[in-house]
Amino acid sequence: MKAIQFRSFGGPEVLEYVDLPTPVPGPGEVLIDTSAIGVNFPDIRERLGMYNRPETRVGGVTLPHVAGLQVVGRVSETGEGVDPGVVGRKVMALMSKGAYAQQAIARVNMLVTLDEMANDVAMAGLPCQGVTAYLALRVCAHLQAGENVLIQGAAGGVGSLAVQIAKAMGAQLVFGTASTESRRAFVRGLGADHAIAYDTPQWPQRVLELTAGRGVNVILETIGGEVFDQNFECLATLGRCVVVGSTRGPGEALAPRRLMAKAQTLAGVYLPTFFQRPALIREALEFLADGVSSGVIKPVIGATLPLSETALAHALLERREVQGVIVLDPNL
Incomplete structure (x- = not known):
């Protein structure tokens, strides 16, 4: 699969478009074939190494690292203990890493299923x-x-x-x-x-x-x-x-x-911190999905770029040149 990875901290230029093995879901996890991936400021802070500084008190990341916190896509495989009925369903997921890829692992207790008519790009701009x-x-x-x-x-x-x-x-x-x-x-x-x-x-x-x-x-x-x-x-x-x-x-x-x-x-x-309280994460995701469905919440998408241009997405976000969320298309 294609993914975005960085092996050292630094500017957008450290982001590499690479081939990686397809990850395997563990117990309580699913594999998602991604269709839209949201970009967030925490992704930039990870890339800069800010979370690896002792004063941030958050533990940091291990290199090499595939960043990304949110995806929309379809479940293609389940791990142990997960209802196989979720395979094929469109889902919106929040995760701790790994979203910048054509296939990503998510915990089943941190995702919600979406209506088939839901707009993948719009929903991918919501979770984080x-x-x-x-x-x-x-x-x-x-x-x-x-x-x-x-x-x-x-x-x-x-x-x-x-x-x-x-x-x-x-x-x-x-x-x-x-x-x-x-x-x-x-x-x-x-x-x-x-x-x-x-x-x-x-x-x-x-x-x-x-x-x-x-x-x-x-x-x-x-x-x-x-x-x-x-x-x-x-x-x-x-x-x-x-x-x-x-x-x-x-x-x-x-x-x-x-x-x-x-x-x-x-x-x-x-x-x-709330990844230890997945019920609250799912409550929030359900609120967002229902809000978009009813029209009371309207995601603001600033730009859609190919996954291969993630470095440009980071640069645009850092320069605050886009109003709204940048979404990556893993199939371009």
């Missing part, structure tokens, strides 16, 4: 970012219908799905932040009630004005830097802030006692 957004809102923030939500970096992959998921969960007001007017227009098009800039010191006051001084109940934090600290200026009493990322770095340390005055909660979400 969509599951992260769902877990942050439902499991970590315990979002309730009628609450107000602020999504930082709402034009990004996780943020754009979080806006739609929050609305589908019954949020009253959804705020999305973005750095440019064109990106804020994109956020409004996703269904956000308000799109605001986060690069001025006054943005928390704007959120307070639009919530009659109450602030928001939930914040999904993706930016870091000085924005992280500013979040608490517009987080309501009993509000929950969930750290999903920090594109500007961690910023200043938070004084824990700051949370006490308004009984606020600070949490974090890291997707691989």
